[in-house]
Amino acid sequence: MHELAITENIVAISLNKAKEAQAKKVSSVNLIIGELSGFAPECIQLYFDALSRNTIAQGATLNFESAPVRLRCRNCTAVFQPQVNEWTCPECHSPGAEIIAGRELYIKSLEVE
Numbered sequence: 001m002h003e004l005a006i007t008e009n010i011v012a013i014s015l016n017k018a019k020e021a022q023a024k025k026v027s028s029v030n031l032i033i034g035e036l037s038g039f040a041p042e043c044i045q046l047y048f049d050a051l052s053r054n055t056i057a058q059g060a061t062l063n064f065e066s067a068p069v070r071l072r073c074r075n076c077t078a079v080f081q082p083q084v085n086e087w088t089c090p091e092c093h094s095p096g097a098e099i100i101a102g103r104e105l106y107i108k109s110l111e112v113e
Contacts, residue, residue: 002038002039003039003040003043003044003047004047006039006044006105007043007044007047007048007051008047008051010029010031010044010048010107011048011051011052011055011057013107014026014029014052014057014060014107014110015055015056015057017110017112018056018057018110018112021112023056023112023113024056024112024113025056025057025060025112025113026052026056026057026060026110026111026112027060027061027111027112027113028060028061028062028063028110028111029048029057029060029061029062029063029107029110029111030063030065030107030108030109030110030111031044031062031063031064031065031105031106031107031108032065032066032067032104032105032106032108033064033065033066033067033104033105034066034067034069034101034102034103034104034105035066035067035068035069035102036069036099036102036103037102037103037104037105039105041062041064044062044064045062048060048062065108067101067102067104068081068101068102069081069082069099069101069102070099070100070101070102071087071089071097071098071099071100072097072098072100073089073091073092073094073096073097074094074096074097074098075089075092075094075096076089076091076092076094078090078091078092079100080097082097
């Protein structure tokens with residue numbers, strides 16, 4: 001259900017930005033979703049369709065782009081993408097790393113008419 005609150009924000013931001021641009025229609029919303037975000041694009045799409053009904057965003061296409069996981073080693077500060085089930089640093093082989101990308105969800109851009 002956390003997709004509902006996020007999608008409410010996506011619709012609100014889209015409508016506000018379209019209004020600022022004096023647009024008559026939101027054609028598409030381009031989203032970045034991190035691989036670890038836990039958000040389901042199909043749920044966001046479903047809620048977007050319902051929440052944008054009878055607005056200038058009705059019928060807008062949602063485009064989802066996946067953001068890969070990136071880690072920073074806490075020992076040597078190397079930045080790397082983990083392999084499946086292998087999150088040790090490829091440089092120093094330390095098991096401790098912090099997630100620096102892959103949990104995000106944001107609007108990359110909007111296309112309006």
